[in-house]
Amino acid sequence: MSDLPGIHLVLFTFLAVIAIAVIRLKDLFAAVMLMGIFSLLSASLFTVMDAVDVAFTEAAVGAGISTILMLATLALTDSEEHPAHNRFRVVPLLAVLATGGALVYATFDMPRYGDPSAPIHHYVAPHYLEHTDDDIGVPNIVTAVLASYRGYDTWGETTVILTACVGVLLLLGGHAVVERFRRTTPGQEDGE
Amino acid sequence: MLDLGLYNYWVVIFLMMTGLYVVISRGNLIKKVIGLNIFQVSVIMFYVSMGKVRGGTAPILAEGIEVYSNPLPHVLMLTAIVVGVATSAVALALIVRIKEAYGTIEEDEIRVVEGEEEAR
Numbered sequence: 001m002s003d004l005p006g007i008h009l010v011l012f013t014f015l016a017v018i019a020i021a022v023i024r025l026k027d028l029f030a031a032v033m034l035m036g037i038f039s040l041l042s043a044s045l046f047t048v049m050d051a052v053d054v055a056f057t058e059a060a061v062g063a064g065i066s067t068i069l070m071l072a073t074l075a076l077t078d079s080e081e082h083p084a085h086n087r088f089r090v091v092p093l094l095a096v097l098a099t100g101g102a103l104v105y106a107t108f109d110m111p112r113y114g115d116p117s118a119p120i121h122h123y124v125a126p127h128y129l130e131h132t133d134d135d136i137g138v139p140n141i142v143t144a145v146l147a148s149y150r151g152y153d154t155w156g157e158t159t160v161i162l163t164a165c166v167g168v169l170l171l172l173g174g175h176a177v178v179e180r181f182r183r184t185t186p187g188q189e190d191g192e
Numbered sequence: 193m194l195d196l197g198l199y200n201y202w203v204v205i206f207l208m209m210t211g212l213y214v215v216i217s218r219g220n221l222i223k224k225v226i227g228l229n230i231f232q233v234s235v236i237m238f239y240v241s242m243g244k245v246r247g248g249t250a251p252i253l254a255e256g257i258e259v260y261s262n263p264l265p266h267v268l269m270l271t272a273i274v275v276g277v278a279t280s281a282v283a284l285a286l287i288v289r290i291k292e293a294y295g296t297i298e299e300d301e302i303r304v305v306e307g308e309e310e311a312r
């Protein structure tokens with residue numbers, strides 16, 4: 001019990017329970033709402049793991065925007081999963097169990113939770129911790145790394161978001177544009 | 193005695209496999225996107241839990257604090273969360289278009305409709 005405080009234990013276990021509940025639900029509306037709770041729970045877990053920036057991003061984006069997008073999709077499609085297509089399949093379960101077993105075996109070589117001597121804490125992170133105050137002058141190191149040290153990453157991220165926006169607009173709005181084009185030029189349709 | 197220092201990794205693996213199982217075995221497209229979301233949260237959880245230092249605090253510089261958790265995984269996972277929402281938005285838009293074109297979001301029904309169209 002020394003490595004992992006009780007609150008982490010409880011939150012991690014809750015997360016696993018909710019994941020099981022989500023995959024068992026046939027009602028997609030309830031599943032989407034549970035995913036909102038799942039995101040909020042993971043946000044609280046991020047808070048206790050000292051990742052406050054990740055926590056509020058997850059709470060805003062994961063529990064907020066993601067849920068709204070899902071609900072909008074449900075409104076435009078079906079909100080019920082057809083049970084007939086949901087029969088139990090053995091092969092996926094075996095594949096998942098084998099992969100999970102291999103991964104669990106691999107964890108025995110991992111550093112323990114919160115171990116300060118883990119390799120991850122001895123490469124670039126100490127440099128950021130020491131030099132942020134002089135280089136950038138922002139108290140929040142995550143902000144400093146995000147916007148300055150690794151600014152190109154953030155630039156790439158915004159490029160991905162732009163691409164996704166264009167994709168969604170073309171997928172959902174493009175249809176109306178094509179329809180309008182067809183209506184104004186009726187002769188074109190016979191040629192296809 | 194059971195070593196709980198690895199419990200976080202085990203829960204992460206459990207969540208990851210749950211998401212993977214949903215993606216492989218469920219035919220409903222929205223359920224698949226939910227599975228992908230669970231998978232994504234598990235990866236984020238993995239990185240953030242590796243960045244935790246015992247006795248450390250959030251990486252915000254303040255007087256009198258010596259130990260900070262590792263800020264680098266937090267930065268990388270901030271990017272991952274936002275990119276993940278962007279990709280699932282595209283996936284959901286595709287599902288809406290599939291519903292318009294085929295009238296269903298169940299994988300095997302889509303296959304049936306496609307087979308009928310080819311037979312015609």
